Amino acid sequence: MDLQLTGKTALVTGSTSGIGLAIAQRFAEEGANVIICGRSQSKLEAALKTFPAPEKVKAVLADAGSQAGIDALTKEVPAVDILINNLGIFEPKAFSDITDDEWHHIFEVNVMSGVRLSRYYFPKMIEKNWGRIIFVSSECGVVTPGDTIHYAMTKTAQLAISRGLAEETKGTAVTVNTILPGPTKSEGSTAFIRAAVANDSLSEEEMEAEFFKKMRPLSLLQRRCDPAEIAAQVALLCSPFGAITNGAAIRLEGGIIPTIL
Structure with missing residues (x-):
């Protein structure tokens, strides 16, 4: 299916690995002009090598988590058709141990x-009367785990910002949505699961099964999402075929969030 993204310019933040990289790769497959960004030149170069045609992907060295980095990024990329706000940091920590600076x-x-x-x-x-903005939130923004309250707070905030911004698009061909991925395959999630399960005698697959059984029992999927699965949904939302989805929080979490919410 041609998603009609050929020639569209897409900027993906936090795009040197994980969900961000998968989204950027999918956009490239669909013929979009892709911009990835990151704070590490070596990680940018490694990410570029994962694209079939790296010369067609623009890599910008910039820290999108700071105002100075945003200024550098927007100077390099003055306009886009698609913006994926994927940049994020994550750290499990007891609420009483989280400092003001960390918040x-x-x-x-x-x-x-x-x-x-x-x-x-x-x-x-x-x-221009056309555009797509997607905030990459998390199921934690709706169902808050006790060990990641500060992270979950940021994911909830993204829901409010996205919906409010969507209200400003009435009568236009611009949409703003949020996606809510569940636990997704990455080095970080593997380390998190290993620490949570704390049983080195288990294989990675066994640890994942144990994690979902005991710590994410509401999951209907009972496994981590693949970044490519998330990317496919994002590509559809950003295509002309996604025009009727606006101001929405799209659940891509494998059934962790109860329907009543």
């Missing part, structure tokens, strides 16, 4: 990166 830092990276980029690109999309 401010995670908000700055996870929330303000998307706020600043949307504030820059959104008016241009409205003026």
Whole structure:
């Protein structure tokens, strides 16, 4: 199915690995002009090598988690058709141990990166009368785990920002949505599951099964999502075929969130 993204310009933050990289790869497959960004030149170079035609992908060295980084990024990329606010940091920590500085830092990276980029690109999309903005939230933004309250707070904030921004798109061909991925395959999630299960005698597959059985019992999928599965949904939402989905929180979490919510 041709998603009609050929020639569209798509910027994906946090795109040197995981969900962000998978989304960027899918956009490239669909013929979009893709921009990836990150703070590490070596990680950017490694990410570029995963694309069939790396010379067609623009890599920008910039920290989108800071205002200075946003200024550098928007100077390099003055306009986009699609903005994926994927940048985020994650750390499980007991609530009583989270310092004020840690609260401010995670908000700055996870929330303000998307706020600043949307504030820059959104008016241009409205003026052109076409655009897509997606915030990559999490099921934690709805069902908050006790060991990641500060992270979950940022994911809930993204829901509010996305819906409010969507209200400003009435009568246009611009949409703003949020996706809610569940636990997704990555080095970080593997380390998190290993620490949570704390049984080195189990294989990675066994640890994952144990994790979902005991710690994510509401999951209907009972496994981690593949980043490519998330990317496919994002590509559809960003295509012209996704025009009727606006102001929505799209559940891609494998059934963790109860329907009544």
